[in-house]
Amino acid sequence: MVAKNYIYRLFGRSPVKPLQTHMEKVLICVKELIPFFQAIVNEDDIEANKIQKNISKLEKEADKLKKDLRLHLPTGMMLPVSRTDLLDILRLQDQIANRAKDIAGIMIGRKMVLPARIGPLFLEYVQRCVDAADQANKTVNELDELVETGFRGSEVELVKSMINKLDSIESDTDKLQIKIRSILFKIEKDLPPVDVMFLYKIIEGVGDLADQSQRVGSRLQLMLAR
């Protein structure tokens, strides 16, 4: 009888918290890439395999959170933010985890190694891309405060500055990517062509982590503009 009470039913589940939980999960998943590439550089196959499985598992968990949230966001819910924006952010967050899974999957599946000359720089590059995801997570974490303040006032300024920082991290990753590509370009003639092709693909994929993270920030910025 109580479950049918309409004041009770009037309040739906706020989508903000689940969205944040999803992003946290995505971040945990992406962070695994750091030890993963460390293991690759160290040529520790067992460790790399283990981490790849874990990444894949975390990605699945994030996927489940995504589906839960989508199911709990039926039309006819009055939300403080537009439903389209929320679902868009969710999709972008999810793509970060997907990309991480793809990267680890290809590396393991093709038994790839990193040429010694790009190794250290590549680790720095991965770290910076994970930083971008971390910053995106921090920004999404402000969403409940934004709802509390009705998307106005000093909280908006705070979030704007966080988004700016996210942008600058992303541009760092771009610079690192250019550096790595130029080194690889110099040595690519001495490497098996197909491997090189895939290496470029991996470099691009890691860069995408930062790009997608930045897109999460941009979407939040659009939310603020409304």
Place this chain on the structure above:
Amino acid sequence: MEYGLVFIILAVVFGLFMAWGIGANDVANAMATSVGSKALTIKQAVIIAAIFEFAGALLAGGQVTKTIRKGMVDSELLSSTPELLVYGMLASLLAAGVWLLIATFYGWPVSTTHSIVGAIVGFAAVGIGLEAVHWNKVSTIAMSWVVSPLLAGTIAFILFNSVHRLILDTAQPLVNAKKYVPFYMFLVGFIIALVTLFKGLKHVGLETTPLQSYSIAIGFGLLIMIIGKILISRINFDPGEDKVFHYTNVEKIFSVLMMVTACSMAFAHGSNDVANAIGPVAAVVGVVQSGGEVSQKSVLPLWILGLGGVGIVAGLAMYGHKVIATVGSGITALTPSRGFAATLAASVTVVLASGTGLPISTTHTLVGAVLGVGLARGIGAINLGVVRTVFMSWIVTLPAGAFLAILFFYILKGIFSVA
């Protein structure tokens, strides 16, 4: 009057049952937002509800009771057959009670107010004649059902936006919360006291001039404000808690405010909804005590208001506390700053209606207020489907209440006329 005592006993029993039902179910709706925003524990909510529901019923319940007992039916037409009014009022109580039981069982968002008004109009229009219904008054009441949620929504929207401007969106929300929240408390005390005083407390032996009313209301507002300030100064602020959610400490201040508004909500609910149960009782008692005369002047005995209050508190104590606990713990998306805006808007609207003698639905008013806060982008998720059914429900409730009342009217008439 033949069977006079029987009628009174029946009326009291039906009325008590109705009041019990209001206490068991309806009060939970009024208190749920306070419990849901964690401003009150369940125990505190039950105690506040008991005290202020009773106070509201006794001090400010007179006007609406008057409307229910003699505002809608032209009793002049009944001066030769006063027993028809008695049958009708008993039938209305039964009809509303039965309809509410059915609705509660199926979880339909049905309002006590709409049920009883539908029932009274139904028995009067069919049992006596279309001309027996004061259609002017009835249409005013129907209008107020549309206006009250809208008004509550508008007030809530404005209140919540003012909270944003003055407190939440500033650089120092905590400092500003300490500064401005007491003024909101003043507002609560002032408005509730003023409306109650203006409608007169003659029945408890207190008569005031407008000037006196204003001064007492200001005094009462200040008193609430001072109590609130003391409570706020006692809050234990922990800067560490703000790391997780930056507004934790600000919301603590709003919790105190929410306590005050919870009291006003219980008061408002008591003042309006008690009439649904005891208005018909008062009508029956009035007819019987005046020896079968249908008097328009008879004064409402205080004990009947008290009876309604007791019924509500009994329902609350026996069953309502469970409903409050479950409903309250289910509402998690509400922080005190939102809960306060919605509750205050609803209680002001309801108290205004009580003062004007308009029976309105407290729950529907509260739903309107919650929507107002939602429109100000204040609430995580509001299920608009529920809102739609809530506002559709009174279209169903009126004919249902009326039909049942007509049925019971003829049954009662059959029993007592033959015997």
